[in-house]
Each structure stands twice: as structure tokens, then as C-alpha cells.
Amino acid sequence: MNPALLVLEDGRVFHGAAYGAEGETFGEMVFNTGMTGYQETLTDPSYARQIVAMTSPHIGNTGVNDEDPESGRIQVAGYVVREPARVASNWRATGSLGSALRDQGVVGIAIPGTRALTRHLRDRGAMRAGIFSGAAAAAGADALLERVRRSPSMEGADLARDVSTAEPYVVPAIGERRFTVAAVDLGIKSMTPHRMAERGCEVHVLPATATAADVLALNPDGVFFSNGPGDPSAAGYAVDALRGVLDAGKPFFGICFGNQIFGRALGLGTYKLRFGHRGINQPVQDRTTGKVDVSAHNHGFAVDAPVDGPFDTPYGRAEVTHVNLNDGCVEGLRLLDRPAFSVQYHPEAAAGPHDASGLFDRFCEMMEGSA
Numbered sequence: 001m002n003p004a005l006l007v008l009e010d011g012r013v014f015h016g017a018a019y020g021a022e023g024e025t026f027g028e029m030v031f032n033t034g035m036t037g038y039q040e041t042l043t044d045p046s047y048a049r050q051i052v053a054m055t056s057p058h059i060g061n062t063g064v065n066d067e068d069p070e071s072g073r074i075q076v077a078g079y080v081v082r083e084p085a086r087v088a089s090n091w092r093a094t095g096s097l098g099s100a101l102r103d104q105g106v107v108g109i110a111i112p113g114t115r116a117l118t119r120h121l122r123d124r125g126a127m128r129a130g131i132f133s134g135a136a137a138a139a140g141a142d143a144l145l146e147r148v149r150r151s152p153s154m155e156g157a158d159l160a161r162d163v164s165t166a167e168p169y170v171v172p173a174i175g176e177r178r179f180t181v182a183a184v185d186l187g188i189k190s191m192t193p194h195r196m197a198e199r200g201c202e203v204h205v206l207p208a209t210a211t212a213a214d215v216l217a218l219n220p221d222g223v224f225f226s227n228g229p230g231d232p233s234a235a236g237y238a239v240d241a242l243r244g245v246l247d248a249g250k251p252f253f254g255i256c257f258g259n260q261i262f263g264r265a266l267g268l269g270t271y272k273l274r275f276g277h278r279g280i281n282q283p284v285q286d287r288t289t290g291k292v293d294v295s296a297h298n299h300g301f302a303v304d305a306p307v308d309g310p311f312d313t314p315y316g317r318a319e320v321t322h323v324n325l326n327d328g329c330v331e332g333l334r335l336l337d338r339p340a341f342s343v344q345y346h347p348e349a350a351a352g353p354h355d356a357s358g359l360f361d362r363f364c365e366m367m368e369g370s371a
């Protein structure tokens with residue numbers, strides 16, 4: 001294996017071996033603690049412009065298959081693992097992860113110290129980084145550090161429109177069609193419309209820059225805003241569209257970036273977490289029932305909202321419905337006088353536990369007018 005370097009913005013350097021494509025890449029350095037689901041993680045568009053390190057020590061064991069991708073390609077800017085599998089073995093596998101990364105030009109690195117890297121990010125926070133291998137590594141760490149420090153930051157980055165669909169498309173209902181949903185694709189994972197389709201929703205997926213008029217022209221029973229990459233404070237176009245949807249009184253459900261856009265539409269702020277939540281075992285408590293779900297997460301930003309009780313918004317009273325039991329951050333919001341709610345985590349799972357899948361049923365009940 002050829003040598004490679006991982007250079008962090010604060011000057012920390014990890015030496016390792018090239019994995020996947022050789023060359024150079026830049027992004028925000030984050031870690032994911034999922035023990036399974038690397039293919040879903042790699043293809044989640046919310047990871048655009050992020051270099052993802054897996055804390056699970058052995059990655060690639062089951063290779064890649066045609067069923068698990070959450071989008072049409074690998075979306076991460078770079079990939080860091082401890083030890084890549086030498087042999088991929090699974091009845092569904094169509095190839096190895098190393099060759100999939102190589103074929104799609106995704107630069108990765110295998111380093112012995114993914115634990116040291118994770119502890120560093122937990123202490124210092126997510127930061128910019130670069131991976132360099134082949135001819136790109138020849139410049140030496142000091143010159144590479146300068147280039148990392150010149151690369152763009154995640155704060156203020158508007159990335160949703162880069163990963164969104166260019167054209168609208170429809171995911172048909174599975175079985176009898178019960179509802180029409182307009183889903184704004186801010187970086188949508190394919191499992192999300194699928195979870196709705198399973199419940200009888202015909203899902204009209206629209207580009208990130210869809211306006212309220214575009215959404216309402218479909219005369220949907222409900223409106224959905226998806227997960228997605230980047231800083232929600234840079235996606236004012238989505239906030240404007242959602243305000244128009246809320247003004248029209250349509251039932252609304254948002255996931256992750258969609259939760260952040262909902263928060264901003266209600267007049268709340270969003271802020272960057274120190275190192276974020278990325279994994280599949282995060283405990284989230286539903287404050288309305290007391291129930292705790294173990295849930296899938298991928299977020300680096302969060303909504304700043306009062307957690308101690310209802311607060312006023314331009315759309316009437318709202319409340320924080322869910323909090324993370326690890327760090328207390330806001331994981332869900334709802335309006336109290338209108339049918340609109342959102343969560344910061346991933347009820348569609350993919351990868352992860354299915355504890356929260358009932359939220360899709362709640363959205364359907366809202367569209368039925370029974371919730």
C-alpha cells in the first residue's frame with residue numbers, strides 16, 4: 001500500500017496508507033461511530049464536503065452491493081478507516097469497498113490511530129482536513145497544512161443545492177395510494193421516500209430551490225423537507241419556501257436539515273455543535289411521552305430553542321418535543337396549533353435502528369387529519 005497523509009487544520013498529522021483513490025481531497029473532518037452501515041453512510045448526501053472517519057476498526061468486510069446505497073454515488077469528500085477488509089465476503093456483494101472508492105475517485109486513508117483522531121476531534125471539535133497520497137503527498141506536511149487552512153469551512157456553506165436532484169421525480173406509492181407528498185430534496189436519502197411509499201404516499205421529489213409556489217402547485221396532502229449537507233443558515237431559499245408552505249397550513253414533516261430549516265422558519269437560530277452526532281446508537285427522548293428511542297444521527301448543527309416549555313413563533317406556539325440524552329441538544333420540534341413537526345435524527349434509519357419509524361405514521365395521521 002502506498003503512503004498517505006491526513007493533515008488536520010490545527011497541524012496534527014496522521015500517517016497511513018492510501019485507501020481507495022490516490023490524490024488529494026479537502027473537507028470537514030468528522031467521525032461516525034456506526035458499527036455497521038458504511039455503505040449507507042458513504043452514499044448519504046448529507047456528508048458532502050466531509051471527510052468521514054469510521055471508529056469501527058474494520059471496514060469493508062461485506063463489500064458493496066446494489067441495494068444499500070442512499071443515493072447514486074459515494075458522497076463523502078474523503079474516507080478514513082483503521083483497517084480495510086482484505087477480503088469482501090457477503091452474498092449480496094457485487095465488489096469491494098476499496099475498488100468502489102477507487103472507481104468513484106474518492107480519496108481515502110487507512111491509519112492505525114482512528115481512536116486518537118476521534119479523541120482529538122472530541123477535544124478540539126470538527127475541523128478542516130486534507131488527505132494526500134501519491135504525487136500530492138510529496139509537498140510535505142507544512143505546505144499541505146497551508147492548503148488545508150485555505151480550504152473552505154463548513155460554517156456558512158450552502159451545499160444542499162449541489163447535491164439535490166436537478167429535475168423533479170416521483171416515487172410511487174407501494175400498494176394503494178393514500179396521500180400525495182411534496183418532498184423538497186435538500187440531499188435526500190433514498191430510504192426516506194421509500195418509507196413514505198410503504199405507507200401509501202406518492203412522493204413528488206422536488207429540487208432544493210423549489211419555491212412555496214412550486215410545492216403548493218402539486219396540491220399535496222403534506223410537505224416534507226429532507227436531510228442535507230451544509231450550514232442551515234446558508235439555505236435561506238429553503239426557509240422562505242417553508243414559510244410559504246406553513247402560511248398555506250399544509251401538514252409538514254422535516255428530518256435533520258429539514259428540522260433545522262423548520263427551526264429557522266419559526267424564527268429560531270441554528271449553531272454548530274463541537275463535533276456533532278454521527279452514528280446509529282444515539283439516545284433521544286420524546287418529551288411528550290417520556291419514551292427513549294435509540295436512533296441514527298448525522299448532524300453537525302443544531303437548533304437553538306427553549307427546551308423548558310412552549311414558546312411563541314409567527315405560526316403560533318411551538319415546543320421542543322425531543323432532546324438528546326447525551327448532550328441535551330434539541331432533536332425535535334412541533335407547532336402546537338398547526339400540523340407541523342420535525343426531528344433532527346433519522347427515523348428512516350439506513351443505517352440504524354428502526355425505533356423511530358412511527359414518525360412516518362404520525363406524518364400520515366396528520367395528512368389524514370387525525371393527529
Ligand SMILES: NC(=O)CC[C@H](N)C(=O)O
Nearest residue numbers: 046227228256257300301
Ligand atoms: N443529515 C443532515 O441533514 C445534516 C444537516 C446539517 N448539514 C448538519 O450537519 O447538521
